[in-house]
Amino acid sequence: xxxxxxxxxxxxxxxxxxxxxxxxxxxxxxxxxxLPDEHVVIAIGNVAYLGTIGGFVAHRLGEYKVKYxxxxxxxxxxxxxxxxxxx
Numbered sequence: 422x423x424x425x426x427x428x429x430x431x432x433x434x435x436x437x438x439x440x441x442x443x444x445x446x447x448x449x450x451x452x453x454x455x456l457p458d459e460h461v462v463i464a465i466g467n468v469a470y471l472g473t474i475g476g477f478v479a480h481r482l483g484e485y486k487v488k489y490x491x492x493x494x495x496x497x498x499x500x501x502x503x504x505x506x507x508x
């Protein structure tokens with residue numbers, strides 16, 4: 422995960438508070454052979470939230486395609502703590 426890129430995505434498209442409340446972590450942009458268009462990888466702590474937050478995230482990141490992955494909620498909070506300390 423590129424922490425500076427994650428901070429940019431949080432600051433410009435979401436908010437740190439919203440990410441903490443919803444266990445969401447934008448991990449950065451990527452392009453792969455399987456997904457040749459640039460997309461943003463979004464980690465979520467609970468896939469059950471996807472039905473509720475998926476539309477919001479897609480709307481806020483409208484210029485990007487979104488790929489979701491699930492990671493542990495504690496890991497998301499730890500990464501958000503690290504990102505919040507970046508200047």
